[in-house]
Every structure is written in structure tokens, then in C-alpha cells.
Amino acid sequence: MRRYIYSGLFVAILILLYFVRAKEFERSAFYMDTLWEVKIVSHVYPKRAFNRVFAVIAHIDSIANVFGNGELAKINSGHRVQVSRELKEMLEVGIKIGNLSGGAFDVTIYPVMKCWHFFHDRYVPTESEILAALQKVDYRKIEFRHDTLVIPEGYGIDLGGLAKGYAVESAIKVLKDMGVRKALVNGGGEIGVIGSWKIGIRHPREQDEIIDTFTLVDAYVATSGDYERYFVKDGKYYHHILDPRTGWPAMELVSVTVVDTSGVWADAIATAVFVLGREKGKKFLEQLGITRYWIYTREEFQNLETTE
Numbered sequence: 377m378r379r380y381i382y383s384g385l386f387v388a389i390l391i392l393l394y395f396v397r398a399k400e401f402e403r404s405a406f407y408m409d410t411l412w413e414v415k416i417v418s419h420v421y422p423k424r425a426f427n428r429v430f431a432v433i434a435h436i437d438s439i440a441n442v443f444g445n446g447e448l449a450k451i452n453s454g455h456r457v458q459v460s461r462e463l464k465e466m467l468e469v470g471i472k473i474g475n476l477s478g479g480a481f482d483v484t485i486y487p488v489m490k491c492w493h494f495f496h497d498r499y500v501p502t503e504s505e506i507l508a509a510l511q512k513v514d515y516r517k518i519e520f521r522h523d524t525l526v527i528p529e530g531y532g533i534d535l536g537g538l539a540k541g542y543a544v545e546s547a548i549k550v551l552k553d554m555g556v557r558k559a560l561v562n563g564g565g566e567i568g569v570i571g572s573w574k575i576g577i578r579h580p581r582e583q584d585e586i587i588d589t590f591t592l593v594d595a596y597v598a599t600s601g602d603y604e605r606y607f608v609k610d611g612k613y614y615h616h617i618l619d620p621r622t623g624w625p626a627m628e629l630v631s632v633t634v635v636d637t638s639g640v641w642a643d644a645i646a647t648a649v650f651v652l653g654r655e656k657g658k659k660f661l662e663q664l665g666i667t668r669y670w671i672y673t674r675e676e677f678q679n680l681e682t683t684e
């Protein structure tokens with residue numbers, strides 16, 4: 377009898393040790409123009425899980441990248457290619473958010489992004505350049521024919537507003553399938569978690585400062601900020617989230633953070649709300665049933681505006 381008790385105790389201690397000794401492992405890499413940080417809680421270094429996660433992120437990067445010769449780059453240069461499941465899923469969400477936001481979110485913003493040189497060299501386009509590019513912006517013109525995609529000549533697709541969120545969600549799904557019970561995937565501020573994690577929201581004007589914190593459990597959070605890609609020229613602030621109605625940066629807000637059960641939806645919704653502004657954005661979020669969000673306006677941080 378005593379022997380059984382001892383061996384039972386031994387097993388119990390082993391089980392306890394197993395759980396106590398789980399550690400947080402981290403790996404990071406650069407994809408989609410941003411730093412990706414993946415944290416996995418495990419007893420041993422989860423090499424296979426890290427490898428698979430980064431393979432998925434790299435794969436989505438190659439599909440959605442407008443540079444190089446991946447799937448989207450080919451489509452944008454006029455080639456008729458077979459559309460992958462991933463690209464189809466991203467476009468479907470983009471088109472849905474386009475409809476729900478009344479066109480504030482538009483995946484065919486590419487010609488206008490090009491006009492702005494993708495915000496790489498502080499170039500401010502002329503009004504006529506923007507107006508010409510806007511003629512080629514309308515997500516409703518995207519057509520799926522069988523398994524290929526057709527867009528009118530001169531049109532182009534830019535998935536920058538949702539691809540990171542899609543990659544985060546794909547990475548989380550892979551980890552769940554592998555049986556991981558606690559993990560965090562952060563792709564430049566688009567975050568997905570398995571289990572419970574404390575999340576900080578970046579201050580829109582003070583780098584390295586946190587404006588709020590909250591607990592995220594088995595969900596996704598996305599932030600759209602005007603500080604991710606911007607420049608100041610002649611005292612004016614320009615950034616990469618464009619209003620498809622004007623072709624100019626949307627200027628009412630500085631940052632929008634949204635919690636949702638889908639990473640790709642959260643990402644697209646945050647960008648859409650950024651364009652819609654506070655009042656319309658709130659209505660849009662309400663309509664989608666989203667209750668956890670943070671909206672910060674430019675007015676609130678005027679004193680912190682960079683002028684050169």
C-alpha cells in the first residue's frame with residue numbers, strides 16, 4: 377500500500393515539475409516590412425513550431441508582396457495567374473470590409489499608393505497625379521473568373537491593410553493545430569494569442585511609451601497608426617493610410633486599436649475605422665458587434681506633433 381502511495385506521489389511531483397518548468401521561448405524575424413516576434417510557452421525549445429510559424433509568415437509575405445515576382449506582384453503587372461486559397465481569402469475579406477465601410481477600405485488603392493512612392497522618399501504627388509490614379513481605384517471591379525482574378529487595366533491591389541493580420545491568424549492556427557496552449561504572435565503591432573496575455577497599446581506620439589494595457593485571451597488585436605510610415609514636409613505630416621475618396625492621407629485620427637476573434641478582420645477593420653474617423657468609425661464598429669476598441673484623434677495630441 378505504502379509503495380503505491382510513494383509511486384503515486386512520485387508521479388504527481390513529476391507532473392507538477394513538468395508544468396512548473398514551462399518556459400517562454402522567443403524568436404523574431406523580419407517579414408512584410410516589419411519585425412515579427414513569436415513567443416511560445418513550452419517545456420523544451422519549440423524548434424518545429426517556430427519553423428512552421430515562420431514558414432507560414434514567409435509564404436503569405438511572398439503571396440501578398442507587391443514587390444518581387446510573387447502572386448500579387450504578377451497580378452498587378454497584368455498577368456493572369458491562378459489565385460491561391462490564401463490570396464482569395466484575403467481578397468474576400470478586403471471586399472467585404474470595402475462594402476461594409478462604404479469604400480473607406482479599398483484593396484485597389486495600389487495606384488494611389490504608387491503615386492505617393494509608397495511613402496519611401498518624402499514625395500508629395502500633385503493633385504492631378506492623384507486624381508488620375510483615383511480613376512483606377514474601385515474594389516468592386518475585382519472579378520474572380522474560375523480560379524483566376526481579373527482586374528481592369530491600370531488597376532492594382534494592395535493588401536497592406538490586412539495581410540499582416542491574415543498572417544498572424546494563419547500562424548496562430550498552425551500553433552493551435554500543433555497543440556500549443558500558450559503563444560503570442562506579433563507582426564508589427566498586429567497580434568494574436570493563444571491563452572491569456574497582457575498587451576500594451578503604443579502611445580501614438582511617444583515612441584516606446586504605452587498609452588494603455590489590457591488582457592487579451594484567445595483573440596486578436598490590430599492597430600492602425602499614422603506613425604508606422606510617415607514623413608514631414610514643409611511642416612505638414614503625411615502618412616500611409618489613405619482616404620480612397622480623396623487619395624490623401626486620412627487626417628482625423630492618429631491611431632485605432634481593435635480586438636476581434638479574427639486577425640485578418642481586426643486588421644482590415646482598424647484601417648477602415650482610421651479612414652472613417654471617430655464618429656462614423658464607432659457606428660461601423662457597433663454594426664460589426666465590436667465592443668473593445670481604442671480610437672485616438674489628432675486633436676488630442678496636437679501639442680506632440682512633429683513639425684520637421
Ligand code: ADP
Pocket residue numbers: 480481482483485489534535536537538540564565599600601604605616617618619620643646647650651
Ligand atoms: P500598418 O501596415 O501600419 O499596420 P494598416 O493596417 O492600417 O497599417 O495598413 C496600412 C496599409 O494599408 C498601407 O500601407 C497601404 O498598403 C494600405 N492602405 C492604405 N490606405 C488604405 C485604404 N483606404 N484601404 C485599404 N488599404 C489601405
Ligand code: MG
Pocket residue numbers: 536537538598599600642643644645646647
Ligand atoms: Mg490594417
